[in-house]
Amino acid sequence: MSTPAKEPPNTPPVLRPDDLFHSFTKSPIPEIRRRAAFIRQHAYCPHPDHRPTRLPANPADAEPSTGNQPPAHVDFECPDCGIPVACSKQHWAEGYEAHLEICDTLREINEDDHDLRSGRFFPEFEYAGPQMEEAAVNLTNWDTFLYTRQFEAINDDRSMRQVTRLLTYPLTIGSILHELSPYSIRKGGRLTPEGLKSLGALRYTLHPPKSGGGIDIKGLRPEAPPVRIFILGARAESSLPRNVWVQLAHLFPRGKFHLVFIGPESMANRDDEFPLPPRTPSNPFGAVIEDRVWPSMKISTIVDYYHTLHKTGYFYPYDPYFDCFVMFHPGLGHPASSHEWTETVPLLLETKAPIIVTGYTQYDMERDIDWVRKTCRGEFDILMEPGENSFRSLRWDLNDLDPQDISCGNWGAWAFRGKRYALYPKYDQHPSK
Ligand SMILES: [Zn+2]
Ligand SMILES: [Zn+2]
Numbered sequence: 001m002s003t004p005a006k007e008p009p010n011t012p013p014v015l016r017p018d019d020l021f022h023s024f025t026k027s028p029i030p031e032i033r034r035r036a037a038f039i040r041q042h043a044y045c046p047h048p049d050h051r052p053t054r055l056p057a058n059p060a061d062a063e064p065s066t067g068n069q070p071p072a073h074v075d076f077e078c079p080d081c082g083i084p085v086a087c088s089k090q091h092w093a094e095g096y097e098a099h100l101e102i103c104d105t106l107r108e109i110n111e112d113d114h115d116l117r118s119g120r121f122f123p124e125f126e127y128a129g130p131q132m133e134e135a136a137v138n139l140t141n142w143d144t145f146l147y148t149r150q151f152e153a154i155n156d157d158r159s160m161r162q163v164t165r166l167l168t169y170p171l172t173i174g175s176i177l178h179e180l181s182p183y184s185i186r187k188g189g190r191l192t193p194e195g196l197k198s199l200g201a202l203r204y205t206l207h208p209p210k211s212g213g214g215i216d217i218k219g220l221r222p223e224a225p226p227v228r229i230f231i232l233g234a235r236a237e238s239s240l241p242r243n244v245w246v247q248l249a250h251l252f253p254r255g256k257f258h259l260v261f262i263g264p265e266s267m268a269n270r271d272d273e274f275p276l277p278p279r280t281p282s283n284p285f286g287a288v289i290e291d292r293v294w295p296s297m298k299i300s301t302i303v304d305y306y307h308t309l310h311k312t313g314y315f316y317p318y319d320p321y322f323d324c325f326v327m328f329h330p331g332l333g334h335p336a337s338s339h340e341w342t343e344t345v346p347l348l349l350e351t352k353a354p355i356i357v358t359g360y361t362q363y364d365m366e367r368d369i370d371w372v373r374k375t376c377r378g379e380f381d382i383l384m385e386p387g388e389n390s391f392r393s394l395r396w397d398l399n400d401l402d403p404q405d406i407s408c409g410n411w412g413a414w415a416f417r418g419k420r421y422a423l424y425p426k427y428d429q430h431p432s433k
Contacts, residue, residue, distance in 0.1 A: 015118035017158075020111040023082045029117045036077075036084060039400050043074045045087035046404055047095055074403065081106035083403050105396050105406055112161055112395055124159040125166075126152065127243050131250050139175045139182050141390055149250070161395035168410045169237045170248035171391035173229060173326055176356055176415065178251055179203050182390045195383030198354045198417055201321045202227060206255035226256035226298065228315070230325045232306045232344065234261035237328055239269040242293050249297040261301040262309065276303060285309060307343040318351035325355040328410060329364065332357070333371030342375065349379050349418030356415045358389060360407035365414065372416065379419055386414035 015028065022028060024036035044053040049067035072087035081103045086092035092099070128149045131137060138144035142164055146154055154160055175181055177199060185191045191199070205227055231237065238261040249257060267273065267288070279286045288301040302309065309315065325348055331337035332345070348355050359365025365386055372380065393409035 014120070015114055017115075017118075017120070020114040020118065021082060021107065022110070022114055023077055024110065025077055025084065027114065029114060031117060032113060035113075035400065039403055040073055040075060040084050042401050043084070043403055045072045045074055045091055046098075046402075047086060047091040049091070050087075078103060078106070082110045083398065085403055099404070102404060102406055106398060106403070108161075109396050109398055109406070112158065115158055116162060122159075122162070123152070124154045124163040125241075127247060128152075128250070131253055133253050137178075137180065137251060139178055139180050139390075141182070142394065145171065145391070149247075157394075161393075164391075165393040165395040165409060166240055166244045167247060168389075168391055168393040169240060169328065170245055170251075172328075172358060172389055172410045172413055173324075173356065174248050174251040175391050176384065176413065177202055177206060177324070179207050183384055190385040190387055192382055192385065194381040194417070195354075195415060198320060198383050202324060202354070205321050206252045208254050210254070224256070225322060226258040226296075228258045228260060228323050230260045230262060230306070230315075230323070232325060232327050232348075233263045233330050233340075234266040234301070234328075235263070235268055237261070238263075238266045238301055242290070242299070245299065246294045246297060249294045252296075256296045257298070259297065259299045260315075261299070262304065262306045264303060264305060266301050267303050270301075284312075284314065305340075305344070307347055310344075310347045318353050320352055320354075323351065323353040325351075325353055327355065327357045329358055329360050330368065331364070333367035333369075334364070338371055341371075345372065345376060346379070349376060352418045352420045354383055354415055354417045356384075356413065358410040359412045360409070361411050364407065365412035369414065380416045381419050382414070382416050384413070384415035386412055389413040 022032075024032055024039070027033050027036065044050070047067070049069045050071050051067060051069065053071040074084040074086055076086045076089050076092045077084045078086075078092060078099065083106045085099060085106075086095060128151050131149065135148065138148040142160065146160075146163075151163070154163060176183060181191075181199070183189055183191045183195075185193060185196050205224055208224065245259060248259075249255075267276070270288075273288055276286045277283060277288060283289070285302045285304055290299040290301075293299050330341060332341050357365075357368060359368055369386055389410050389412055392411045392413075396406050396408045399405040399407070
């Protein structure tokens, strides 16, 4: 094999699968070099000899520090993971024991990032087509899902990490809503009796009995409206390739979906689609509407705060058989973002529709739950107990403002809903009451 150095200078770099580990700072991929420069400019050395720093993204998390050296940005790159993690070789060596706990994961992140930009062909991004109705999907975990959905060409851990990083979004929703969900009311199954009621209502709509209808006029049957999934505070997930979201439709061959991405950042990374449609009487919020994503799936995107829309009554009425909210890593309890949710969450509770929430880490998830407990005390029921998400991203990532802070997409999941008292009186109330 010829060495890469002999290739013409204008050829984009192609990294071989056995050549994915590089220093971030000296990476052959310009995008990664820029990322390293950003980390060096913004992340601080965690060594306790430094005076405390206040990170812009995490003001309340700054650890009290006993040191009296001034704060210093990271400048020394660990030779084992290739990530700048300390201000100097000395501070890196003195903090080596703590760093060792995440060094292997950082190295994996390094290699996965280079892999994604290696220029190789990605057979794992060839997504499976519609599911044959006779063939049940097994939603126990990623392996059983990919196998029963006949995803081809996912034959190593790296491919698994790359593909689950995207598929975690539709699968986190699908695995909770589906009648073959891995979550149940059995002991340790995390679903509560209230959760079973709420999800049962949605499953009734998403798994309708075969109507016997056909495509000809004789076969026409009245059709239920689609289930609306409101994805609030949408960011990266709203720009995922559409065939990733269509995987959700494939899990419910007879269900229909309307995904509604809502949030001020919901058009991030979608520059080609600007300017936004004008606000008109029939489209009062200038939604970007994609109604041909898949025959059973429509996607709307609205650049606004949910609470603004809610108060206009635009989505009214809400129906527990047809509506569900999802918040991917909302940071409800994060000091930098919780103020953005204080108006929204009580409105969501009012709708009585289920609210599925994910977190980047256990800490992130628990901080959100604590915030809900504190701000909505007595007003909600837990539908699904918090815990690790069976369909989390298997790929880890680091926080550019603090490379020691590693997390993965949708690490944990839980669900709650506004308390309701009389929706199922016949079944709920004991005869003696
Ligand atoms: Zn230092
Ligand atoms: Zn390291």
